[in-house]
Amino acid sequence: MKPSILRIALLGLSILGISLLHYLTPLHLHYMHDIFQRFYYLPIILAALWFGFRGGLACALVVSVVYAPHILFQWGGGLALEMEKYLEIVMYNVVGSVTGLLAQRERERSLELQRTAEGLEESFNKLQIQSERIIAIEEQLRRSEKLSTLGEMAAVLAHEIRNPLGSIRGTAEILRDDYRPGDPKHEFIEIQIKETERLNHVVEDFLRMARQQPMELRDCSIREEVETIVTLVAKDAHDRGISLCFEPSQEQAIVRGDGEKLRQAFLNIVINALQATPPGGSVIIVLTRLESGFELCIRDSGSGISPKNLHRIFEPFFTTKPDGTGLGLAVTRKIIEGHGGTLHIESKAAAGTTVSIRLPAQEFTA
Ligand SMILES: Nc1ncnc2c1ncn2[C@@H]1O[C@H](COP(=O)(O)OP(=O)(O)O)[C@@H](O)[C@H]1O
Ligand SMILES: [Mg+2]
Known part of the structure; x- marks a missing residue:
């Protein structure tokens, strides 16, 4: 049952109950009648709070209609005698409509406030997204x-x-x-x-x-490029006592791009991983298909990157290696972003590093 029907039923029942008290209580117990008379305010105020001006007034009218015969026929209808009782009926209607009016206005105001708050929140979210975008573009420009x-x-x-x-x-x-x-x-x-x-x-x-020359765009297979790199560094990995493995996807993973540059980018990351990993550790390369492209993850069990260094590793010349150039990641990110992809690094000191490269599939870059 709907809550409003329940409420109406409750109001009806309470009016009925109070009226029965009036009609069935002997008239000589007039002090009881005085009390019952006030009981009517309860349903009237409730109706006004629940249903506003119209609800309050309607309930007051119903009470008036139900209560009037009791005054007229049981109390005798002497106008001078029962003046106070008629006045009460007027009061029912005044209280019903005024309370209803106030409740309605309050509800409208809180609705309006809610709408304003929602609007504010929406514009705040939009603003936040826009400022994040601006910060990202600025960062890219600076780079x-x-x-x-x-x-x-x-x-x-x-x-x-x-x-x-x-x-x-x-x-x-x-x-x-x-x-x-x-x-x-x-x-x-x-x-x-x-x-x-x-x-x-x-x-x-x-x-x-x-070399700022335009990229030579061809269809190239990420899988083949990675396989070439794995062959290239296999001996180095073996000499370092690191287990290197590649889990390719079922498919070739074709992207539109410059194969040589992509290979260079992947190689930079694999070399970083090998350099960070102690003997006995592992470097795992996983290629997976995404909804709109491919993801290449290079995970190592190496030294990891401290939070302090993590936001500096893409800076040209930032290196922690005695013989490093600090250019590998800067170049790599430029290549990946030049292909419409993203490069993401997750790392904790002493817990290894995972580099995720996402590249859009060929059909999405046409
Ligand atoms: N897989 C990794 N594990 C730990 N540290 C890494 C890893 N990859 C990059 N780094 C950190 O990022 C720095 C910058 O890397 P990079 O730009 O390739 O320059 P380089 O390898 O010449 O130092 C490295 O010196 C190293 O501190
Ligand atoms: Mg490097």
């Missing part, structure tokens, strides 16, 4: 600005550094042959060669960022 100045610098530097570096390395190799292994000078020259190699890496990383 690309940083990377593009870096890129220009890199192009100039690379040319200036690479050639002399080649000569230093070449001549050092020739000099090394003059000394037998074990000779301190042989060691020094080894160090020299290793350091030039490192410098060369830095320059190459720089160059990769500097």
